[in-house]
Amino acid sequence: MDRRRKTTVKSRALHRIKIIQGHLRSVERMLDRNSYCIDIVHQSRAIQKALKQLDLLIIEDHLKHCVVDQVRHGQEQKTTKELLKLYEYK
Numbered sequence: 001m002d003r004r005r006k007t008t009v010k011s012r013a014l015h016r017i018k019i020i021q022g023h024l025r026s027v028e029r030m031l032d033r034n035s036y037c038i039d040i041v042h043q044s045r046a047i048q049k050a051l052k053q054l055d056l057l058i059i060e061d062h063l064k065h066c067v068v069d070q071v072r073h074g075q076e077q078k079t080t081k082e083l084l085k086l087y088e089y090k
Helices: 003-032 037-072 076-089
Strands: none
Touching (some): 003 037, 037 076
């Protein structure tokens, strides 16, 4: 595996996680302050969107690299199982 690529994906993923943590802290403060419910929901949705973006970043990297390597090495069934399992999370 290309170490530079892995570091880039890792740093981008960690950056997104820090953003998500900030959103979570914001929701916690809003709840403590009895903020307006709709404002809390907007913040919660921002967290959900950020989590989806994190998932997409990781899945994209997996598809571009891991899946290609697995198929090249005759592991199509493993790849198919993994990808189908992702649809269970909907």
